Structure formats: C-alpha cells, structure tokens
Amino acid sequence: MLAELQQLLGPENVLTSREDLIPYAFDGTAALKQLPRAVVFPRDAAQISAILKLARAHRTPVITRGSGTGLSGGSVPVENALVLCVLKMDRILELDPRNLTLLAEPGVITQKIFETADAVGLFYPPDPGSMKISTIGGNVAENSGGLRGLKYGVTRDYVMGLEVVLADGSVCWLGNKCVKDVAGYNLRDLFIGSEGTLGIITKVLLKLLPKPAARQTLLATFSQMDAAAETVSAIIAAKIIPCTLEFLDRTTIACVEAYAKVGLPNDAEALLLIETDGHPAAAADEATRIEDLARSQGALQVRRARDAAESAQLALARRSAFSALARRKPTTILEDVTVPRSELAKMIRSVQHIAAKHTLDIAVFGHFGDGNLHPTILTDERNTAEMERVHHAIAEIVDAALALGGTITGEHGVGLAKKPFLKQQLGESSHALLKAIKHTLDPDALLNPGKIFD
Amino acid sequence: MLAELQQLLGPENVLTSREDLIPYAFDGTAALKQLPRAVVFPRDAAQISAILKLARAHRTPVITRGSGTGLSGGSVPVENALVLCVLKMDRILELDPRNLTLLAEPGVITQKIFETADAVGLFYPPDPGSMKISTIGGNVAENSGGLRGLKYGVTRDYVMGLEVVLADGSVCWLGNKCVKDVAGYNLRDLFIGSEGTLGIITKVLLKLLPKPAARQTLLATFSQMDAAAETVSAIIAAKIIPCTLEFLDRTTIACVEAYAKVGLPNDAEALLLIETDGHPAAAADEATRIEDLARSQGALQVRRARDAAESAQLALARRSAFSALARRKPTTILEDVTVPRSELAKMIRSVQHIAAKHTLDIAVFGHFGDGNLHPTILTDERNTAEMERVHHAIAEIVDAALALGGTITGEHGVGLAKKPFLKQQLGESSHALLKAIKHTLDPDALLNPGKIFD
Secondary structure (H helix, E strand, O other), X not given: OHHHHHHHHOHHHEXXXXXXXXXXXXXXXXXXXXXXXXXXXXXXXXXXXHHHHHHHHOOOOXXXXXXXXXXXXXXXXXXXXXXXXXXXXXXXXEEEOOOOEEEEOXXXXXXXXXXXXXXXXXXXXXXXXXXXXXXXXXXXXXXXXXXXXXXXXXXXXXXXXXXXXXXXXXXXXXXXXXXXXXXOOOOHHHHOOXXXXXXXXXXXXEXXXXXXXXXXEEEEEEOOHHHHHHXXXXXHHOOOOOOEEEEEEHHHHHHHHHHXXXXXXXXXXXXXXXXXXXXXXXXXXXXXXXXXXXXXXXXXXXXXXXXXXXXXXXXXXXXXXXXXXXXXXXXXXXXXXXXXXXXXXHHHHHHHHHHHHOOOEEEEEEEHHHOEEEEXXXXXXXXXXXXXXXXXXXXXXXXXXXXXXXXXXOOOOOOOOOXXXXXXHHOHHHHHXXXXXXXXXXXXXXXXXXXXXX | OHHHHHHHHOHHHEEXXXXXXXXXXXXXXXXXXXXXXXXXXXXXXXXXXXXXXXXXXXXXXXXXXXXXXXXXXXXXXXXXXXXXXXXXXXXXXXXXXXXXXXXXXXXXXXXXXXXXHHOOOEEXXXXXXXOOOOEHHHHHHHOOOOOOHHHHOOHHHHEEEEEEEOOOXXXXXXXXXXXXXXXXXXXXXXXXXXXXXXXXXXXXXXXXXEOOOEEEEEEEEEOOHHHHHHHHHHHHHOOOOOOEEEEEEHHHHHHHHHHXXXXXXXXXXXXXXXXXXXXXXXXXXXXXXXXHXXXXXXXXXXXXXXXXXXXXXXXXXXXOHHHHXXXXXXXXXXXXXXXXXXXXXXXXXXXXXXXXXXXXXXXXXXXXXXXXXXXXXXXXXXXXXXXXXXXXXXXXHHHHHHHOOOEOOOOOOOOXXXXXXXXXXXXXXXXXXXXXXXXXXXXXXXXXXXXXXX
C-alpha cells in the first residue's frame, strides 16, 4: 500500500520512518499515544477519495488530522493506521463579502480565517483556545467552541456548507450559500462534530458577520463564588447577553497572577471577565449596567478597560489561565463538562468537593456564560496511585454534571477520553441510534475506528 | 387495528368516518389530497410509541400532522394511512428564564410560544407566515423560516433539544439545556426539517433571546427593481444586518394596495420593507443609515414609522401579500426557491422572463435579505392547458435557482411538491446518502412514505 500511496501523492507526501511518525502519535490530550503506520498529505478531495479506496482494499484504518491540538484524543492513531493530515490543503478559496461567506480548505489555520475576515470588516466569531495553530477542518470535525459561545454560538453556527469524502470514496457537497435551505435532511450538521468518524471534510463554507463596531471589557473579582454566580444570573435577568463571560477560581487566579502579573487581588475566590460588543452606545450602556450589577453583588474590584490595549491586558488574565496552570505540575488534565448555566455554581462546588475527597489539586476556570467548565487536574502521570484517584475524580465530575442536566463534553469532543461515559449521557436508544448511523456511513469501520464509541 | 387504537386512545381520539377524515386529506398546498384511513390524537410519547408498534404490525403508513398549514404537501396522506395528529399535545411544559429556554409539546401553536416568551421579556424569533395557526412541532419538522431569517436565522437555530419517537417505537432524547454540547453526533439537527419521515417529535426544547429593546420600521419604494437590489447590497456592505428585509414586486404591490389600501405609489416596480432592532441607539442609527442609502439609490419614497402603530401599518403591506394575491385567481401556487442574496435580482428577472414566456401571471415577493423568493403563480387548477404551462414554468424556475447556486426550497420543505427536483440539487452521492439514512431509521418505510424522495 505504501508504494501505491507514494505513487499517488509523491514520495514527499508519505512519511514512514519512525522519527517522522512520532509527532503524529499523539495530540493535545495527556497520556495518550500510538505510532501510526504512515502519514500522508493529500492535496484535494480526489486524492483523499483514492486514499480511502486503497485503505479499504488493505483494511487499513484512516485517522484524519489537522494540527493535532485536540483535547480528547480524537486524532490519536490506532495500531497500523494511516494518518491523513490535511495541513497541505491550506488555501482560502473565496471570500464573498456580498453573501458574507468564506470558502476554505480544511488545513487553513483558524486564526487566518479570523484575520482574512477582519481585514474586510467582517467577523468570524468562534475562537477556540488553540486558534493560532488549530485548523478549521479540525474545528468543524470537533465543533469547537471558544470564549464567545453565549452570544455567538460555536463553530457549528458558522458552517453553511461542507464538501465531504465518504468512506466509500464518494464526494458529497452538503449545504450552500443560501441563508435558508430545507431541501432534504440536514447532513451537514451530522458531519460537524463527528470527529473524523463519518467522513473526511475537504472544503468548508463559513458564514461571517459584520464586525461589531465597539467592545467593552470588564474584569470583576469576588470574595465569594456565589456572588460571582449571582452577578451572572443578574446580567442574564437584565436581558444582557455578553459576548464573553469567563470565570476563574481561586487556584487559577493565583497561578495567573504568579505567571502574568496582572494585579489580581490575592483574596479573590472568583474572577469574571466580561465583554460586551456591538453598537458603541449599546456596548457602553451594557458595560455600565454590568458594572453596577457586579458592585451591587459586592464585587471586591471592578475594572473597566478604557481602550483596546487595556482590554487586551484584562483578557490576558483569562487567556493565560491554561498556560499558567500547566506550569505547576508535570501533567495537566483539562476537563470539559458543561451544565445549564443556572447550575454552574452547584457544579463548581461539586468539583471542589470531589477534589477534597480525593486529595487532588483541581483548578476550575471556564465559560460561565455557557455553563462550560474546565476543571483542570494538576497531577503527574508517572504517579500511578494519584492517577488512580484522578480517574475516580473524573468519573464523579461526569456524574455530577449529568445529574445537573449537563453534558460530558462541551467543546473538546468524546474521542477516546470521554468514550466510557457517552452511553450514560445519551441513554440506550440514542446511543444505539448513533451507532446505527456510524455503521450506515462507515460499514467497514475504516474512519477513526474506536473513537466516540467502540 | 382500529379497535386496538380505540382501546389505546379512547374512541373520542380515533376518527374514522368520511366527514371527519376530509379535513385531514389535504394541507396548505394547492391541488394535493388523499383521504386517510383514520386519524388519531395521542397525548404523549408512550401512546405514540404504542401507535407505531401497531402500525408496524399492520404495515400501515403513519403521517404526522399538526395544523396542516404546510406548503409542500408534507402532511398529505397516502392511501390507507393513519394520520397522527399532535394537536392535543399542546402544553407548554416549562419556561426557564435563567437558562433562556422553553419546553413545549409539539401541538403548541407557534404564536403561543412567541407570546409566552414575550410576556416575560423574552423573544422567540422564528415567525413563519402561518404562525397564528401552525404548530411548533410542524415548524421543527419543516424547519420553518419567516421574516427574520437574515439576522435571527430559522427554526433550527432555536431548537436545543428534541424528544423523538423512532419507527421502532423507541424514545430518544436528543440535546439538552447546555449552550455547548459535543457529546456524540448531532442527531437533533437530522430530525429538524426531516418532514415526519424519520421519527415523530414529541417534545421541543427551544432557545429564547432577550427581547430587543427597540425596533425601527422603514418602507421604501423604487421605480426600478435594480435600485432596490442595489439598496440591499449597500445595506449589507455598510455592515448592517436588518432583522427584516422584505421585497414585493409590481404585481404584488398593486394587489396589496387594492386589498389593504396602505397608500403605495402605483408606479413602483419594487418595495422594500426593512426593520432593524436592538438597542434604541443602534436601531435608530441603522434606520437613518438605511434611509440615506435608499434615497441615494433614488427611492421613490421612504417612509419611516414613528411609533409601533405606524410600524404595524407599514408591515401590513408585506404581511398581507399572500392574501392579497390569493384573491385574484382560484388557485395560488406559492413557490419557494432561494438563491444566495447576491443573485436575487438575477433570479427575479428570470422569473419575470419565465412568466412572459409561458404567458402566466406570476407575482414575486419574499425575503430579500435571505435570498428567499416566493414566486406566486396565480392560476386555476381546472384549466388543464394553463396548468401544463405552470408545471413547465416551475421546472424552469427551479433550474434557474439551481444555476445561481440556490435551493429548490428555502422554507416550505420538499414534501411532494419538490420531490422531483431534489436529486438535481443534491447530486447523486448526497441523494444516495439521504436515502441510506432514511432506510436506517425507517427500514419498513412506515413514516410519511413517499415524501422527500421515493
């Protein structure tokens, strides 16, 4: 098969030596790795179709991959697998300002999508934490979130069309530039978030928005977590939907302050980073109301940025959270449970309780407006006794989230990391339905086998 | 089977006499009718599950139906079918202002959803033309649109969760109250717009928004259609996304004026109804800029409403379009092609050309901002020669829309009316994929057979 792949793609697009394969043996998820048999770099859908036909003939699993920034092991190979890396399919094919769309190949870096839109006064809202290196194809395959979910939604909300190569090598276009289209089942949304298990995305048609004219950034700290939660409830009750509503707990605040020196109070139990955007009068008005609401809930301090530079400085506290935490211990496990917004304070308390029970160091930060928490377990994967406790803690965190009407994963995907918990969330009949869909689209279990479910 | 149904549901919930069945033999689509064998009114998912098991045992097709306002024949029975009418499942089960959600049974009237949200300062944006009588279950099954698509999207964008009964009688919950959820394939979106062919929707969890604080309404008329189209392009280029951007052509303007007497100029070739909403300063600012843009494109007249009453008066011109047209001829066939917004002026010219070629009376109105046109054929279904020309014209309108990158249906669904054109839009491989999904979910072709595709 390797000779056929070399002939198809050119030898420079087929990696087979051990040293070359090592970077493709893992993604951004801790403690998961497996060397593939080879890595290939196709240029278009026709080559991908040919690769899949070869892989099927040789019964070789295919793992699609972009930059490998995933946090659930979704692009970790299985034994003897072919890694299909889309990084050389990296062209922006069209920017259409009249229809507010952008057509890209899957290997385009997310940040480049944002910048291309921004340069003509348009806005691509999804901003996953890894956007400077992640690919748009990976974002679509994982339905990535980010910091603007509450107001702007997630990657799914900006995908108008997809070109997909199916397991049998056929090429499908799903969707178009029409704002409304009800011609047949929506299969586009089936592929969004399917984690490389149903087909391979070869083109992405994205929806853009006009760039908001103004933005206001606030940072508020609280001595009690409940006061922060009440502030969030009060903001929503006041009919304000901020574009960003982020949360850091005491441990995260301390780590961020040690790392980034942004002048955070050392007696704060909770920090909220809040941004509003839109028409200048609307953003300013909302920011003033939010400031009042935070003060009336007894905020320790409320800082409001006067300009873009100060806004970036305040946002740094949140943007550096993961890096700041990751410095503390050798292994950082980023959890991703999500609950309805109203249940978030309860969920944070559950995590604190679980951390104490298992004597683990768990920091919590995340997207308060979305109910999307990142309990971050600071540990060392070489410490087998502690890792045992970590696994128990994760199972209990998942139980707590589901008991509150939540989900096992808000934005990182199921992959390998959350596979054991999927049936518990979905129930037997929905889980069986997912498997039936998988079997229909990929009867030979060729595409990313063993992910999402067995 | 009828005796078993009566025992299951009570005799008052099973209709079998010819007079009782007649209202269920058609929907809102012209020239399509078929008497069912019986009509049943279940109360919950458990009864629906039992009905489906009975229907399967007796190989009886099941047609799910709400108020029957559909415009593509999606709820027209087939011979010997059981119509499953959800109108008695009409409770709003929960309004959750903290999470901005509303949980409803499928038989709730759309208008009631809007009013329930409105009463607590919240907003359910989708407003299909039939919202005063259509059901939310029907809206979800058809993925209904409305007049606010450009800014607010369609029904799909407001569905967070569904309870669905599958053909085998199993009950699935798909989705939840989480703003972000990537646990497994998105099957919720597969059922939205599936027109009763994949499962029966028994609960709908909807997302609500804060009610916009202010709204501005403008009505502009133009002597040339191109000037109207240029105005729309200029609005989008100015980074303004109105919530409503509606269009009427000369014929529709004349019919509306004759019917509703709103003082429209008789020399206008195009009318735009434009609404902006949001923060009062933002809405007012946008309205002023839109007014300037319309005038600079040489609008005949630009009227801006000073209050809610005047706003309703201006909107009446658009809201009464269909009724005004329907008075002219015995049969009104409402087409629904949609193209990318940038192609709309071309599409309108194509329709005018096709009307002239076939000597047909075709008025055009629709959602300019969404590229969603309703070419409305005014005819008489008893005139077989003219109906022959109507069918040719429809095929040519569809061809023209597809040539411009459009869709055969923007918001009315495929049903029976657009079934002959679906493969032409999707292509062989996507069409085959849809059929494979249908076969997986409904192997006995029990649910709404013969719709969307054969």
